[in-house]
Amino acid sequence: MKHMATYDLMETIRNTNEWMGASARAFASYPVWGMFPHPMFKVMSAWGRVTERSFARMVIKPDWGVRTVVGSDGRDHLVERVSEVSRPFGDLIRFKVHGREEKPRRVLLCAPMSGHYATLLRSTVASLLPDCEVWVTDWHNARDIPVSEGKFDIEDYTLYLMDFMRHLGPDTHVIAVCQPVPLALAATAYLAELEPAAQPRTLTLIGGPVDPDAAPTEVTDFGRRVTMGQLEHLAIQRVGFKYRGVGRLVYPGLLQLASFISMNGERHTRAFTDKISNEAKGEATERDKHNRFYDEYLAVMDMTAEFYLSTVERIFKSREIARNAFVVDGHQIDFGKLDSVAVKVVEGSKDDISAPGQCLAALDLLTGLDASKKASHLEDGAGHYGIFAGKSWRNNIRPLVMEFMDTHAAPPPGKQARPNISLAASNG
Incomplete structure (x- = not known):
């Protein structure tokens, strides 16, 4: 293959x-x-x-389609998409609203890299913009990344998130949706050890597999049944001659799409x-x-082979996050060191991808965090997509997340907010 x-x-x-x-x-x-x-x-x-x-x-990246937002003055304000940090495998983009005062809520939305583009969170972005300044992780299609740019696995993903958090500064509220939940948690915990002043104010985890064994689903069962050798043989291919990433090992988007459709073939x-x-x-x-x-x-993107395989092996099979044994860049992260960032978990009662309990397991890992900084919400009747898009998100979950951000917006006692430091400056 x-x-x-x-x-x-x-x-x-x-x-x-x-x-x-x-x-x-x-x-x-x-x-x-x-x-x-x-x-x-x-x-x-x-x-x-x-x-x-x-x-x-299937080969076209969807447009964000977020062009205007209604301000408090009742006028439509133009929205410009600006790339603030550009990296080979993903950018940090900002949805800059022109003609209005900057909102105090600064939100970093960690988009999943699990087959679809970050535009999957289009409605989430649109719902946050009226009340927040919004940044999003915009991951690139692996087929378009030359082999010369090197590898990209879950450790690199975590380091990217850390750099994006550093760039935005400590007055940031991070929202991670689905796949990046365990890695956003790891990035925040790593910052708590290395650079406590760079930690965000809050971390909201929505429907992600922190402990896949807490509530098995068809996704986790598949991960248990298939060996890594079988998975590599069946799922991994080299990018063909048509794209810039020719020769790169990937889990192709078209193959992912076939598996998505087969799960609900009759409905499609x-x-x-x-x-x-x-x-x-x-x-x-x-x-x-x-x-x-x-x-x-139908718009799908290729994932690097090392990212897909390391996700299955380390998150689902070995449960490194759930066992507090996750290693990044040679350093084992200790989630118990996270003691100042408020963490909220959101799950859907009918989520068949990341079932209730998988994301909630994050709170048990945070042994150094005071109970007053932990919160959770189970949305009754909501499926996987409903907890970050649609009616359940707009009417019930979004207001709770906003309230959680505002409750923990002030810096902890003894700590002061620092000005934003650009990624270039922090690396220099």
Whole structure:
């Protein structure tokens, strides 16, 4: 499986399906078929439009689409996306709102690197912007990163988060969603040992696998069943000749997408059947519910092989975070050293990816943290995506997170907030 030919074969299949969709759409849309009012041509055209769009989206990074925000003055303020720290494997971007006073809440949103782009948190960003200054970790597609840039595993990911926290300074509230939860916790604990003054004010952990064994799911069961050798053989490929990362070992996005869809195959089949039917009847629109969801869902990115394999081996199999045995850059992190950052855990009662209990295990690791700085919330009826997007997030979870930030916004006694130090200065 580790051959470029395999990677290029998948890309060839994707490209062929996109071409077939475009050809069917064009052929069935010829005006001459209007002389033969048979529904076959409308169905063929509809199938072509849906197929062409779906397979094209798989290699396109979605746009953030966050262009304005309503200020307290009732006016729309333009939002500019600025890259403040640029690194080979990911950038720290800011959603800068023009024409309004800077908000006191400074939020670093740690986006997952688990198959989809950071734009998966688009609605989360949009919900925070009216009341916060927002920064997001924007991870790059591994297929576009030259081999000369080296490796990127979970230790490098943790060090990136530490650098981003240093850049923003101590008056920061960190929110980690899903996959980065254990690594954001590790980065904060490492800062508590190395540079206590650089720690953020609060850390909110949303639906992440701190202890996968606390509540087994299909994801954790898969990790137990498959050996690392089998996983490397089945999942890892080399980037093909089409991209800048040619030769890099990755877990391809298209392979990840196939596994995502197989988990809910019947639901996805029904969704596309209904979409084709609506297109044929002329009832579909460009920005309908189906397109809004699948434009994001189908857009996948490659992960470096070392990041994927180290996540499975060290987070899920060896449970290094859960056992307080996580090593970064040769140093074993002690979560008990974290004693000033307030930590809040958010879980969904119907989360089938990171089940209730997996994220809550973080609070048991923080033996040096006072009980007044620990909090948790279980959102009844919410699934995995509901706890950071949608109605549950907007109406229930977001207000609680805001309240938690405000409660712990002041620096601890004896400690003063320091001015922001740029990453360049901190490294110099």
